[in-house]
Amino acid sequence: MSDRANSFFRYLAYVIEIIVAFALSTTPHLLPEIFGAKPVLPVCVALTAAIFEREIPAMLIGMTAGILTDISYTNSIGLFTITLTVVCFIVGYAANNLIMATFLNFLLYAAVTIGALFMLYYLVRFIIPGLDDGWLYFTRHLISRMVLTWICTIPFYFLNRLIQKRLNPEG
Amino acid sequence: MKEFLSSPKIKIFLSVLLVLIMLSVFTHNVENNVVSTTFNTLTYGLSKVTAAASQDQSEEKSYSELKSENELLNKANRELRARLIDYYDVKEENTRLWKFYGLKKEHEDFSLIPARALRRDSDDEFGSFTIDKGTASGISVGNPVLGENSLVGWISEADAYTAKVVTVLSPQTSIGAIDKATGDTGIITGSAKFAENNRTTFTKLNSEHKVKEGDIITSAGTAGIYPKDIVLGEVIEIGYDTYDTSHYAVIEPYDKIDKIVDVAVITSYQGMGEILSKE
Numbered sequence: 001m002s003d004r005a006n007s008f009f010r011y012l013a014y015v016i017e018i019i020v021a022f023a024l025s026t027t028p029h030l031l032p033e034i035f036g037a038k039p040v041l042p043v044c045v046a047l048t049a050a051i052f053e054r055e056i057p058a059m060l061i062g063m064t065a066g067i068l069t070d071i072s073y074t075n076s077i078g079l080f081t082i083t084l085t086v087v088c089f090i091v092g093y094a095a096n097n098l099i100m101a102t103f104l105n106f107l108l109y110a111a112v113t114i115g116a117l118f119m120l121y122y123l124v125r126f127i128i129p130g131l132d133d134g135w136l137y138f139t140r141h142l143i144s145r146m147v148l149t150w151i152c153t154i155p156f157y158f159l160n161r162l163i164q165k166r167l168n169p170e171g
Numbered sequence: 172m173k174e175f176l177s178s179p180k181i182k183i184f185l186s187v188l189l190v191l192i193m194l195s196v197f198t199h200n201v202e203n204n205v206v207s208t209t210f211n212t213l214t215y216g217l218s219k220v221t222a223a224a225s226q227d228q229s230e231e232k233s234y235s236e237l238k239s240e241n242e243l244l245n246k247a248n249r250e251l252r253a254r255l256i257d258y259y260d261v262k263e264e265n266t267r268l269w270k271f272y273g274l275k276k277e278h279e280d281f282s283l284i285p286a287r288a289l290r291r292d293s294d295d296e297f298g299s300f301t302i303d304k305g306t307a308s309g310i311s312v313g314n315p316v317l318g319e320n321s322l323v324g325w326i327s328e329a330d331a332y333t334a335k336v337v338t339v340l341s342p343q344t345s346i347g348a349i350d351k352a353t354g355d356t357g358i359i360t361g362s363a364k365f366a367e368n369n370r371t372t373f374t375k376l377n378s379e380h381k382v383k384e385g386d387i388i389t390s391a392g393t394a395g396i397y398p399k400d401i402v403l404g405e406v407i408e409i410g411y412d413t414y415d416t417s418h419y420a421v422i423e424p425y426d427k428i429d430k431i432v433d434v435a436v437i438t439s440y441q442g443m444g445e446i447l448s449k450e
C-alpha cells in the first residue's frame with residue numbers, strides 16, 4: 001500500500017476507535033461502574049494515539065476526542081476539548097523529538113496527563129464554583145475515574161501500536 | 172526547538188486553539204447555539220443506536236405506564252425544587268445568625284436584627300451603606316450597627332424596608348469611648364485623613380492620657396445611645412493635633428468596613444435612652 005493509503009486507513013482507524021470509545025462510554029448500563037466511576041475512553045484513545053503520531057494529527061485526534069468527551073459531559077465544547085488538543089499536540093512533539101515511545105514512558109506520561117486533566121476538571125467544576133460536596137465527589141468518584149481511565153489506556157496503547165506497525169511501518 | 176517554535180505547526184496549533192476557545196465561550200454563553208446543536212445532532216444517531224442496544228437491560232414499560240410515572244416524577248421534582256429553595260434560604264439565614272449568636276449570648280438584653288448590605292453609597296468616602304431591613308423590622312434612626320467583630324456604625328436614615336448606615340469612619344459619627352486598659356475616655360469620630368485606610372480616631376483625649384498602641388477601645392455607654400463595652404477597635408498609633416492642640420489615637424476597627432456584608436442592628440438594650448450618671 002502507498003504511504004497515502006496507509007495514512008488514510010490509519011486515521012480512519014483512529015476515528016473509528018474514538019467513535020467506538022465514545023459509544024462504549026455513553027451507552028447506558030454497558031460499562032460497569034467500579035468504585036463509583038467509569039473510565040473516560042475517548043481520553044484513553046487520544047492519549048495513546050498521540051504518542052505514535054506527529055504534532056498536527058495528534059492535535060486533531062485530541063480535539064476530536066475532547067469534543068466527544070465534552071458533549072457527553074456538558075453538551076458544549078469546553079475543558080476537555082481544549083486540554084486534550086494542547087496535551088496531544090505537546091505529546092506528538094515530545095514523542096518525536098524528546099522521548100522514546102516506550103511502554104514505561106507511556107505509562108508515566110499517561111498517569112501524569114490523566115491526573116492533571118481530571119484535577120483541572122475538578123478545579124473548574126467544583127473548587128472555583130465553591131460547591132459544598134466537592135471533596136465527596138473527589139474521593140468517591142474522581143480518584144477511581146482517574147485510575148480506571150489510566151488502566152484502560154493500556155489495551156488502547158497496544159492496539160494503537162499495532163495500527164502503527166501495520167499502517168505506518170516507517171513511523 | 173527555536174525552529175519548531177517558528178514553524179507552521181505552531182501557527183496551526185495556535186489558530187486551532189484560538190478557534191476552540193472562541194467556540195467554547197460561544198457554546199457556554201449562547202443557549203441552543205448552532206455549534207452544540209451540530210455536535211449533538213451528529214452524535215444523536217449514535218447515542219440513539221447505543222441506547223436502543225442497551226434497552227434490553229432496562230425494564231420495558233408501556234406508554235401509559237411511562238406517562239403516569241413521568242407525571243409522578245414531575246410532581247416529586249416540583250416539590251423537591253421548592254424544598255431546595257427553602258433549604259437555601261434557611262441555610263443562608265442560619266449562617267448569618269450564627270455570627271451574631273455569640274454576641275446575643277453575651278448581651279441577653281440586646282434585641283438584634285440581622286441584616287445585609289444592600290448597596291454601597293458610591294459618592295461617600297466614609298463607607299456608608301444601605302441595609303435590607305428598615306422600620307418594618309423595628310429599626311429606627313440612631314440604632315447602633317454591629318459587624319462580626321466590632322461596632323461599625325449607626326442608622327442615619329430608615330424607611331420601611333431599608334436603612335442607611337453611617338460608619339465609624341465618618342466624621343458624622345460621635346461615640347463616647349473608653350480605653351479598657353487605662354480608663355482614658357474620649358470620642359470616636361471619623362476623619363478623611365484615616366478613613367481610606369479603614370481607620371477612625373479616638374479624640375478629645377486628656378493631655379496626660381496613657382493610651383498606647385494595641386489598647387482596645389470600647390463604647391463607654393454613658394449617653395444611652397450606644398450600649399456599654401461594645402468593641403470599637405484597636406489603637407494603631409498615637410497623635411497630637413497641632414491645629415487644635417489636642418491628643419488623639421488612631422483606631423482600626425476589627426471589621427473591614429468597605430467589605431462588610433452581614434451586620435446586626437441593635438434595636439433595644441437595657442439602659443437605652445438613659446444618660447448614666449458618672450460614678
